Amino acid sequence: MEKVIHGVKIECVQGDITKQEGFDAIVNAANAQLMPGGGVAGAIHRAAGPGLAEECRPLAPIKPGQAVITGGHNLPNRYVIHCLGPVYGVDQPSDKLLADCYRNALKLAEQHGITSIAFPAISTGIFGYPMEEAARVAFEAIFELIPSLKSIKVIRFVLWDRKALEIHERVLGNMF
Numbered sequence: 001m002e003k004v005i006h007g008v009k010i011e012c013v014q015g016d017i018t019k020q021e022g023f024d025a026i027v028n029a030a031n032a033q034l035m036p037g038g039g040v041a042g043a044i045h046r047a048a049g050p051g052l053a054e055e056c057r058p059l060a061p062i063k064p065g066q067a068v069i070t071g072g073h074n075l076p077n078r079y080v081i082h083c084l085g086p087v088y089g090v091d092q093p094s095d096k097l098l099a100d101c102y103r104n105a106l107k108l109a110e111q112h113g114i115t116s117i118a119f120p121a122i123s124t125g126i127f128g129y130p131m132e133e134a135a136r137v138a139f140e141a142i143f144e145l146i147p148s149l150k151s152i153k154v155i156r157f158v159l160w161d162r163k164a165l166e167i168h169e170r171v172l173g174n175m176f
């Protein structure tokens with residue numbers, strides 16, 4: 001599904017964040033050390049190759065809500081924006097910290113003239129954020145920033161399974 005708001009397309013697809021051909025940037029649901037690990041971070045580092053970890057090392061550690069940018073190495077994308085989501089209920093306030101991830105990622109993307117960016121559902125895996133709450137926080141944070149975006153034209157949510165896709169489609173559909 002997709003929606004266009006102030007000329008920015010927001011879309012939800014089911015898939016793998018490492019397979020987003022044609023997107024300037026993908027977002028990593030990173031850990032504080034910006035190292036491979038499991039879930040999205042593991043998949044991104046595997047696909048990018050060891051050069052990514054090397055580039056990440058001097059940028060770590062990062063704090064919940066923070067975002068940093070690197071090259072895409074062997075990924076089909078020019079950039080990777082690494083965000084540390086909150087551990088649900090532990091890093092507080094979790095909703096603000098999760099919103100910060102989306103806000104800071106979009107701001108970094110704008111600074112680099114990025115036109116298309118793909119996000120995974122940050123914090124909804126190992127970090128335990130309930131999917132529907134996380135989707136609401138993510139879309140609200142993005143909608144607030146949309147009027148100020150200049151370079152970004154496409155924002156894609158890449159959801160790993162059918163259930164996550166359905167939840168995001170429902171939340172997005174109910175928001176406008």
Ligand code: ADP
Binds near residue numbers: 085120121122158161
């Ligand atoms: P976090 O530590 O921020 O919770 P995870 O990587 O554990 O991050 O998971 C975030 C979300 O990404 C989860 O919903 C998970 O199912 C999903 N996910 C896992 N692998 C991929 C992938 N290759 N592409 C897109 N989403 C993925």
